[in-house]
Amino acid sequence: MHALVERLYPLCRSITGDGVRRTLEIVGESVPLRIHEVPTGTEVLDWTVPREWNIRDAYIKDASGARVVDFAESNLHVVGYSVPVSATMSLEELRGHLHTLPDQPDLIPYRTSYYAETWGFCLRESTLAGLPEGDYEVRIDSTLADGHLTYGEHVVPGRVPDEVLVSCHVCHPSLANDNLAGIAVATRLARRLAESDPWYTYRFLFMPGTIGAITWLARNRERVGRVKHGLVLACAGDSGALTYKRSRRGDAEIDRVVRHVLRTSGRDHEIVDFSPYGYDERQFCSPGFDMPVGSLTRTPYAGYPEYHTSADNPDFVSPEAMTDTLETCWEITRVLERNHRYLNLSPYGEPQLGRRGLYGSLGGRSDTKQAQMAMLWVLNLSDGEHSLLDIAERSDLPFATVADAAQALRGAGLVKEKGK
Amino acid sequence: MHALVERLYPLCRSITGDGVRRTLEIVGESVPLRIHEVPTGTEVLDWTVPREWNIRDAYIKDASGARVVDFAESNLHVVGYSVPVSATMSLEELRGHLHTLPDQPDLIPYRTSYYAETWGFCLRESTLAGLPEGDYEVRIDSTLADGHLTYGEHVVPGRVPDEVLVSCHVCHPSLANDNLAGIAVATRLARRLAESDPWYTYRFLFMPGTIGAITWLARNRERVGRVKHGLVLACAGDSGALTYKRSRRGDAEIDRVVRHVLRTSGRDHEIVDFSPYGYDERQFCSPGFDMPVGSLTRTPYAGYPEYHTSADNPDFVSPEAMTDTLETCWEITRVLERNHRYLNLSPYGEPQLGRRGLYGSLGGRSDTKQAQMAMLWVLNLSDGEHSLLDIAERSDLPFATVADAAQALRGAGLVKEKGK
């Protein structure tokens, strides 16, 4: 995953343009993507697909002709969606177009201006401080023209058309944790799921933030109802603890499943309530859609000093952290996949388990007692009201133990599946 | 307000009689009152309006003819509703009619006997201890005769007939906190509301405790359903922290609004559950009416040593405390007035706020970020289920910020009012 992050890092992504296209091409080498190109001007919900932005070069040259700020060094140097400019102006005049981080003088900030026509440069405060008065040559070789908004979809087919959505944004330029790590984890998760013959159909969305999600929602209104669970993946690679942000519903199955996985895994973690800010859960959880979609990050949105600066580089994300995020996602799918409701077919008194060899069949395992308790719990609560997750939580047993017990009881004809 | 307390303090009030009439006259100088006179013998719910009690003079004279206990010094000296008496008797015989506070020997207690025909004097334990044996002349120049029960109403008309009730008792003689301070706060609140063009109609009741509330309820059964919120105001001027006692329902809007105001104001306060004891919330919250009426006091009913003694005098209440109670009441009405439900008219995805100048329109304010978050919260939760108070509580934002955001969004046509 870290190699993918490093390979994607130099590309200049924005909400439209060739940086996104190239990113999706590279992701497509790992998992096949269906690429959508939506023309500028298309009305999507309350929004309109903007003009496409591309950039080739940009710099500020001092009197000596030296590039004191250079897009080639870092694509963060240019404010996203800057209109083209080619001019010479005094430092005084230029200042209105310069963005720095006075509190982090050696970092380049990340800034965009998608919907107001302007241009600007981002640079280190320390660079700015060293610029003498005088005239500077300023050039941004960009185009802002009718074109397309691009996003990619990858589907892992399941046994049922009910879907699990995994979404990550692909619109940030050279920022590693936000969100190349999320892209890398989603890609690897998709590959692992493809090998697992899943129950659910898994839909992976690689889209620009906000306008991408809005575009997808506008074009997939009929699909929304099929999405039973969803996760927005972002900031998946920093060294912080995992953070799960609940869906707007707060008690959706995905919310309960992620809580169970995080709690029983022993991982440090935090669970926070939904708020209408952050990543694309804002769109999925708008009141008209109100989808059961939560957001999984490590340190959350805007929660670390490297956030939206040049310090969010590949060194900031670790293979270990990305693996941990991936494993957590995988465990979440393990619970989602198996979280069925069963019906006890012998609900009057306990059935005689010994006669069916259900005690014996477990005798050789070291966790026999837990396995037996799990069987008793599954029998007791499989009244059609309780899911296996409900049973795991009420019994304080690991989900997998409960699911294994349900499988053994089903094998013995004592319970039948009643659906999700 | 303190001047009003001092002016009302010397009057000898009871549940009927000229003391109440004179009190309402004085209150009427500040806010116009409609005065109701309900004849003795009128059946009101389970009760009957009692005979009217008036008193001109009362004393105990010792052998030398000196008044050792004198109504002219304090009207607390006579047990409320004492029947007339004119007799000479030994101290021994007299003792059965004397009430003191052995633990507070320098204070006169307050006692009444509305529904059992008797008479008595209240005096300092220290006075009693100094009385020599011997005969005493005892005289109470009172009348207990058919007459009327008197109460006053003041209405601040609103834009809707739905009412907010503010009730305070006017039946206690020279006791400042209980309840002249409440009367003063209610009077001032009424005046301020009159200048505010309120949404709700506000009905202020100045009534004798228990029998007054019962009389009002008996005569206004059809109005009860119109009362959407209510507060019983008492003990509004002592130096203790504010105490809110919930309505019988416990989760009425008034309960939630007062809690929100107290919490977000940073004031020390206490919130206690309803109990069927205290002031007239007992009647408003009887199960047949079950009105959404809570009670706001500073130190609650019977909770301070000066309670129902001569130490509850004008020095015991402070202008600052009364102002604080008044401001709290005012803030409560501010939330009640604006606590509407809205409907997001663009509920699919976030609407594009920037295009509508809704970010810019707030740009000049220092609380821009809060204001933006408030807009996102209002949009996200305005599904017809959530009131602005719900949104303020869930978002942990001040109610006013949320209400301002709703107003801005309404101005932009993004939400519409859906009612209270």
Next chain:
Amino acid sequence: MHALVERLYPLCRSITGDGVRRTLEIVGESVPLRIHEVPTGTEVLDWTVPREWNIRDAYIKDASGARVVDFAESNLHVVGYSVPVSATMSLEELRGHLHTLPDQPDLIPYRTSYYAETWGFCLRESTLAGLPEGDYEVRIDSTLADGHLTYGEHVVPGRVPDEVLVSCHVCHPSLANDNLAGIAVATRLARRLAESDPWYTYRFLFMPGTIGAITWLARNRERVGRVKHGLVLACAGDSGALTYKRSRRGDAEIDRVVRHVLRTSGRDHEIVDFSPYGYDERQFCSPGFDMPVGSLTRTPYAGYPEYHTSADNPDFVSPEAMTDTLETCWEITRVLERNHRYLNLSPYGEPQLGRRGLYGSLGGRSDTKQAQMAMLWVLNLSDGEHSLLDIAERSDLPFATVADAAQALRGAGLVKEKGK
């Protein structure tokens, strides 16, 4: 009660056989029992009544002919339901049939093997350690043959056919706390209830564990719906604190009543959630029946080191502990019996209690203030929704005070009973 424990202690009980019959005979001397004999092979729910087991003698003799393990010393020495055996074998061969407690070397364990044909002896680890190699004569003079399963029922008739079930298991041999103490408490409770002219019909079940409860349920399916509350009594005599295990429902009236009694009694106690393990609540609370039956023990199932060993002898249970359990059961029935719903017939405002002498009628009691508050609470909450237990819990008053207040108000015609 302790005398009964001592008298029952030596009998060799199992899930069938003469030990149970003799036990029920002795219990029957205190309370008349209806004895049921259910033939071997009868199908009961998912189970079949097993063959009847009886035993006359059993021993292991060493080479000298001395009995090194002797059934006559303790009936725990033989694994319950051991098939007959008469053989001579080496210690090596014998070991596979011997059960000890290595961690409690001086105690005999209790073991059974109802549904797998085998035989075995239980003995002290210290005894086993002292056995020299060599041949041993082994004999178990038991019979395992078609017969009956035996259980007893005692009914205390009430004014209504609705039932309260009290169940205790009678299948353990010489184990005092588990469950002779439970049998003793149930017997005494039944006698006390019989003298109390109860509202409910009380049904006491003295049955072998698991198969007995399953048999009773199979034969009383139509009666299950009549059982409004139930308690499984076990481990009723050890020195530990009382433990109540909730019914599967968790919020059944019995659950709330027991919690109230334990909390307000000031007794140390613990309340634990239902789990599908333990005593016959497992059967009563199987999902098909889901009866409102909890379990009352002192130290719970398997929670003390003497559990299922020869140390659970009559010295382990105390008269004081059994009396405390009995009193708790009695108090539980006191609340169950009186926990009615009432309807305030004068729900608009407070009724005038003074005129009806309801203040006076209580004036002589030291708990007058509580009694008055209880009347106000009963009036306020008797809207048909709240039971007296609800009122006691909301008012934080003792149940009996609330119930007495309801009775006084009913006497005055202010409330009427609305049913359980």
